[in-house]
Amino acid sequence: METTLLLAPRFYSIQRRDFSGNVRQSFCGKVMIANTNTHLTRTNYAYTNHTSSFKITSLFSLGKKKVKEIKRETVVPDPDYRIPVVLLGLAGGLVYEDNLLAAAPVGLLGLLLLFQTTRVRFVFDDEALEVKVGEELNESGENVFVGGKNRWKYSSFVNWELWWPNFPILVYFKETQTKPEGQVHFFPVIFNGKQLYDVMVERAGPSKTSGPN
Template sequence: MESALLLAPKLVSNPSREFRSNVRQFQSSFCGKSIAIVEFTRTDAYTNHKSISKITSLFSLGKKKVKTIKRETVIPDPDYRIPIVLLGFAGGLVYGDNLLAAAPVGLLGLLLLFQTTRVKFVFDDEALEVKVGEELDESGENVFVGGKNRWKYSSFVNWELWWPNFPILVYFKETQTKPEGQIHFFPVIFNGKQLYDVMVERAGPSKTSGPN
């Protein structure tokens, strides 16, 4: 401190030298830092000789980065209860010699049995997506309303599970496909408890007992 104070008068009182400073700042591509370069120019009044000293400063710019933790992907287990019940009911109709009613019920049971082995509800960090197969291949466009079978949780208006004790259908309404809202129904060919828990976690609690 003392030496700094002693040096100050010498710098001020020397008329033969002139000091100028110039600060330049620019954004570097190195880790999002900003580099400031301060140039001190000293001119000798007698020789007109200039000497330049540079001080480079590296400091952080911008806001502090906040790490976001992604939620794990959840895929509910398959549940074969609905197709088995339908096939059993179709068998009962056949036994009662009611073949006309047994045919569509049996076909629906077989279709759902096949779909249970391949269709997956995949809940990733930001959206619900329908995929197929063990390799989780794309399911293509929705055959009824078009567009990809992927809906962001933020677009969900409402959803319901019918019926909680023995879930048969899952319903949800989203605004991603259409601004006024698009309704979807899917048979619950997945573990109902797992499906309900992940829907509550990602899309929020259900609001009504059924669709409007």
């Protein structure tokens, strides 16, 4: 913050002089003191003689303090392999029971989610949720189902839910950025469920469900 002191351009040193009449002193406002036979010994005062009165003025100008906007940090929940491991374990059990017809799709889904867990990330920046891929957090391109970029502002969120809180499997949210009437999204929870829930509450508002244990 800057403070600027502006005084009149001419200065006088006044010592041991008697003045009769009224002395008017103004410093940052109107504080008037009337006195006679006053000795003025201080220097660097600017005065104007007008009907035996002296007017001492000073003007302060306050600089504007710039307030730096604080942005929220970017949060990337850790990957969580529990769902693909459970699916692959279930597929293994079905194979053991000689139920290959059921084991095949369950095993393929487990392998797909295992692969996605290693590469897909939810990135929560200051204003939006974005789906990115890889350790370098590269852009994921357009959404293959509804089109548009896989990035949605928190302000466009209508509601969201985490199913199920104690062992989250799916995260659901509805947003109006893709289309005005609202677009629904479902994603498997291949991230740390507690971290995901906490950041969703912070950035998108509270959910109807309780947080995961």
